[in-house]
Amino acid sequence: MRILIADDHDLVRETLSAFLTNEGEFEVVLAEDLPSAKDRIAEDGPYDLVLLDYGMPGMNGLDGLGEAQAANGGKPVALMSGIAPKEIAQKAVDQGAAGFLPKTIAAKSLVNAVRFMCMGETYIPHDFLTREEEEVAKHPLAAKMSERELQVLGGLCRGLSNKEIARELDLQEVTVKLHVKTLSRKLEARNRTHAAMIGKEAGLV
Structure with missing residues (x-):
């Protein structure tokens, strides 16, 4: 199966590629942004599956x-x-996406998800859809913060800039x-x- 992975972070691209290549059944091609991905598809596509980072350059949200897809x-x-x-x-799947993968997905789950999507099925991890509400309730600090603030905090914990967080959450940079500023005040x-x-340390992300 031929897979195209497009992500603007080198480590993510290489890690996901290694997970799949080690299985021996996938041919993986890499791209660093949406224009490059479209160029790869034009040159030697279509691919059995294209995996796109939601927040990389060129995506403009959905x-x-x-x-x-086109x-x-x-x-x-x-x-x-x-x-x-x-x-x-959910919006991505409603728009016809084959699925949605959190970058925290385990290697074995990633491989199974890719196989699943290549067969024409739709994949979203069930725990991804239910985990947010369950996890944030575990710590008193979470009660002080909105869901959006927790999402921004998740970006900070990954070392992302305000601009990168804004891309991934489809927000304006000034909003991020x-x-x-607000979550820093709440966390002192x-x-x-x-x-x-x-x-x-608090396990909020």
Whole structure:
């Protein structure tokens, strides 16, 4: 099976590629943004599955999904993200995406999900759809924060810039900046790095 993985983070691309290549049944091609992915599809597509990072350059929210679907000739296109909320996952599937993969997905689950989607099925991890409400209730700090603030905090914990978080959450950069300021105040954090440290220690993300 031929798989195209498009993500603007080198480590993510290489890690996902290694997971699949080690199985011996996948031929993996990599791209760093949506324009590059579309070029690859035009050159040697369609692919059995195209995996797109929701927040990478060129995506413009779910617009990029539609562009990739058109380019890949009706074959499966799926999204992946580290911090996009479940609402985005549902909208993507409603738009015809083959599925949605959190970047925290385990290697074995990733391989099974890719096989599943290549067969024409739709995949979203059940625990992804239910985990947010369950996990945030475990710590008293979570009660102080909105769901959006927790999503922004997740981006901080991954070392993303405000611009990168804005792309993944489909927000304006100035809105993310405001959320960072508010959540830092609620966590009594000195700065964004301190906020990320507090969030990780408290198990908020």
